[in-house]
Amino acid sequence: MQVAVIANKTKKGAERAIGVLEAWASERGHDLVLNREEHPPRELHRELLRSEVFVTLGGDGTMLGGARIVGKSQIPILGVNLGKFGFLAETSVDKLAETLDLVAAGKHQIAERMNLGGRIERPGRDTISFSALNDAVISRADATRIGRFETFVQGEKINSYTADGLILATPTGSTAYNLSAGGPIVSPDMRAILVTPICPHTLGIRPLVLPQHEEVRVQFPEGREKYELTVDGQRLYRLTPDTTVTVFMAPFVTRLVRVGGPRFYHVLRQKLYWGKRDSTLES
Structure with a gap:
């Protein structure tokens, strides 16, 4: 071996x-x-x-x-x-x-863990693909200022989050940054996408748990503000206001030895x- x-x-x-x-x-x-x-x-x-x-x-x-x-x-x-x-x-x-x-x-035994797949799209630029075992976190490049995150599920707008950031997590990632931000703990045997705002400006805003087949799209209001996408706390992508970030369940899993x-x-x-x-x- x-x-x-x-x-x-x-x-x-x-x-x-x-x-x-x-x-x-x-x-x-x-x-x-x-x-x-x-x-x-x-x-x-x-x-x-x-x-x-x-x-x-x-x-x-x-x-x-x-x-x-x-x-x-x-x-x-x-x-x-x-x-x-x-x-x-x-x-x-x-x-x-x-x-x-x-x-x-x-x-x-082998435990199969869901991954997120994702696309970063910007007019006139090549599409960037990524995957995450834990999470994809979108935040303002200027950490001292609040951001706005126009969020759509299956093409339907669900919210315009005013927050420090937005966490898109797998069940495996539910016990990571998602947990610290007040998101739910979800069994890693499930297939779901967690949407958790970071320090939202409105108290009525709560995390969402979406079924595995749904696709989440995040856009930013036009302006000069810049954003960042961090994947599994390791890969950093710079985003401009005309960027669209789309997240979905990846077509592959991560296999962990148990x-x-x-x-x-x-x-x-x-x-x-x-x-x-x-x-x-x-x-």
Whole structure:
């Protein structure tokens, strides 16, 4: 089995995790394609995509970067959490060799996660396509000023949001920026598009959960204001007022390796401290 690895070397424990992987591959007779950077060069990128499993060493950001590299290739991704939160990761360094043994033996499950697809269109310019596992966030380039976001679903105008920004998220991304902005938590097994305004000017504005087949289009009132689109917190696109951003369910999924069965609600309890008392409130 060939195993691809990308690592966030700024994370504490990255070198230890690489050592565990190298020892495991040597002892079990597996091939390792190792990149110590989150953004591999093109030649290595092609070699990574020949692998049977893709291991990311870092936090959720490293997994999102791995998902972008994997793209439509459908290679399963195994996340190893070296960070503090790790909503997406499946295992730790201490359990890494054991987890890989299960994967090599076929004793694992695959969780398929919906992606967003998107288009950035501007008159007289080539269309730019993008995809996101977590979210696409549109905001004013000047963060000190409020923006206006004309939003349409299936061609029908639903709102002209006056807000700091607009989050278009997948169920997987519902526990990321969407959650911080007051959006709903949605099971990642669902297929849906979440529309969550960031700090809307009107108190009556609430997030929307749309069915998977609907398409969201966002436009901007004519003016001199500039906007930005950030995809999965990693890719940044500059937008002008004549730009149209369209988001829909992508025609492919991201496949995540799971070895312990369903874990979403366990992660919620663990990471968000649900059901745990705050000792500072007890007297």
